Amino acid sequence: MTIDVRAVAVFCGSRMGVKPVYQQAAQETGKELAQAGIRLVYGGGANGLMGVVAHAVIQAGGSVTGVIPEFLKTREKMNEDVSELIVTKSMHERKQIMFARADAFWVLPGGFGTFEELLEILTWKQLKRHDKPIVLINVDGWGDKVVAMLNEAVQQGFASTEARSLLTVVPNAAAALECSRIAESAEALGVDVM
Numbered sequence: 001m002t003i004d005v006r007a008v009a010v011f012c013g014s015r016m017g018v019k020p021v022y023q024q025a026a027q028e029t030g031k032e033l034a035q036a037g038i039r040l041v042y043g044g045g046a047n048g049l050m051g052v053v054a055h056a057v058i059q060a061g062g063s064v065t066g067v068i069p070e071f072l073k074t075r076e077k078m079n080e081d082v083s084e085l086i087v088t089k090s091m092h093e094r095k096q097i098m099f100a101r102a103d104a105f106w107v108l109p110g111g112f113g114t115f116e117e118l119l120e121i122l123t124w125k126q127l128k129r130h131d132k133p134i135v136l137i138n139v140d141g142w143g144d145k146v147v148a149m150l151n152e153a154v155q156q157g158f159a160s161t162e163a164r165s166l167l168t169v170v171p172n173a174a175a176a177l178e179c180s181r182i183a184e185s186a187e188a189l190g191v192d193v194m
């Protein structure tokens with residue numbers, strides 16, 4: 001049985017990064033979500049890869065919820081083109097709303113903010129605050145060092161192999177979609193695929 005993932009939160013850079021392949025992957029991700037009828041939940045900005053993903057969803061006829069704190073409206077260039085725009089009072093409120101609205105979390109290339117979002121959602125899962133799929137889309141090896149850092153934490157005895165297995169690493173958005181659905185389906189069946 002496959003359960004529909006209705007909304008995916010995508011964490012990614014508010015900058016473009018240096019390789020064109022990052023933008024291509026962001027575009028592909030947006031298109032993939034729209035074609036699958038899955039709503040994008042994201043940080044609400046028009047800048048960087050965040051803006052590229054949102055634009056690609058909109059272009060492909062999909063739905064987008066942007067969640068942006070008041071203080072970032074200018075800095076991250078609030079995206080007025082989205083289907084639903086939520087302006088929050090704080091970063092904490094933004095995180096809470098994005099968490100509540102998403103059935104899965106996908107991570108594309110990004111900077112410190114993206115790392116923070118990934119680690120927070122992963123540690124919430126480690127602490128059993130949720131059981132939603134978390135998928136890192138490892139565009140052109142971008143995530144290799146992030147994954148190496150997590151593996152090193154296990155090797156040094158600071159994290160369990162079980163905790164490490166809560167993050168799935170895939171090469172592209174099509175694979176992210178597939179494993180998000182498999183994970184949802186397995187949860188419904190009570191099967192442990194992690």
Ligand SMILES: Nc1ncnc2c1ncn2[C@@H]1O[C@H](COP(=O)(O)O)[C@@H](O)[C@H]1O
Binds near residue numbers: 045091113116
């Ligand atoms: N400390 C943070 N917590 C949550 N989100 C954050 C934080 N710092 C920045 N962000 C947001 O993350 C995305 C991407 O940031 P990059 O640094 O470009 O990866 C952006 O929406 C930030 O507002």
